[in-house]
Amino acid sequence: MYGLVNRAVEQMVRERFGAERWHAIQARAGLEDEGFLALRTYPDDVTYRLVAAASEELGVPAPAVLEAFGEYWVAATAQASYGDLMRLSGRTLPEFLQNLDQMHSRLALTFKHMQPPSFTCSDVTPTSLVLHYHSTRAGLLPFVVGLVKGLGEYFHTPARVEVVATREDGAPCDSLRVTMAA
Template sequence: MYGLINRSIEGLITARYGADRWQAVRARAGLADEPFVSMRSYDDSLTYALVGAASAELGVPAEALLEAFGQHWTLHVAHASYGDMLRHYGETLPEFIGNLDAMHTQVAAAMPALVPPSFRVNEREDGVLVVEYRSTRAGLAPMVVGLLQGLCVVFQTDHTVRLARARASPDEPDIFELHPAA
């Protein structure tokens, strides 16, 4: 994944736990003490190693870290650094989720090695938003929960996000439901 993802993980850990704990996580993951380059594509194994090391070092389950990172990404990184771009992709939550693939396609113009996820959204008659998430990568569903929760805050809706069905194989989607408050 591109360095800006790894940098954002570093930013979250440093903000929540302090620079010393970040150094311990970095060392445990076997990474050199040098800054991530945002626009450089790193091997995915580095990102997974980082999450595994953070989980062990901080005593927090990897799933909880990924969910927190998803929230951090939408609420802080994407909102702060790409706010103008995000506004172009939808005025409502379902419209925005439906345009996530187009948004990542725009991102890929600047980051040609991008391997983006794919999202589809349907609004059920009972108002529940059903989101399908497809990825070549494994284990990121908890991060998507956090990303969707963050988007609910950005769009000022009070949906509850849950993973309704985890994929059984890599060619299937994970399915999430966003339930409006009763």
């Protein structure tokens, strides 16, 4: 996973819990005391270890860490560094979700070694849709839940997010029903 992602985890922990907590998490994850380079790729294992260490150190279940990270990512990284891309990708929450795949294809031009996730939508109504999440990686569904909630805040469109199918239970992909306040 690109260092950009690990860096955002670091930034979130530092902002919310301080430098000391971050160093404890880094040590628990068995990582060197050096920063992540945004455009370098790191083994996925580094990200998983960071999440596990943060979960243990902060006493919060790993899925909750991932969900909080998803919300943080939209508020901090996506808006701060990729504002133009965010604006180009849709004017409303449902429009944006239906363009997620295109957004990631654009990102793959910059992040050449990226293994991007893929998203499709079905059952689209004026107030809800089902978002299908495809990935080569396991265990990141709570991250997507947080991302979608973060996008709801970004668009000032409170959204309820329910997991309706998971790969873990044998479905071909993970699926989330997103319901927007009418």
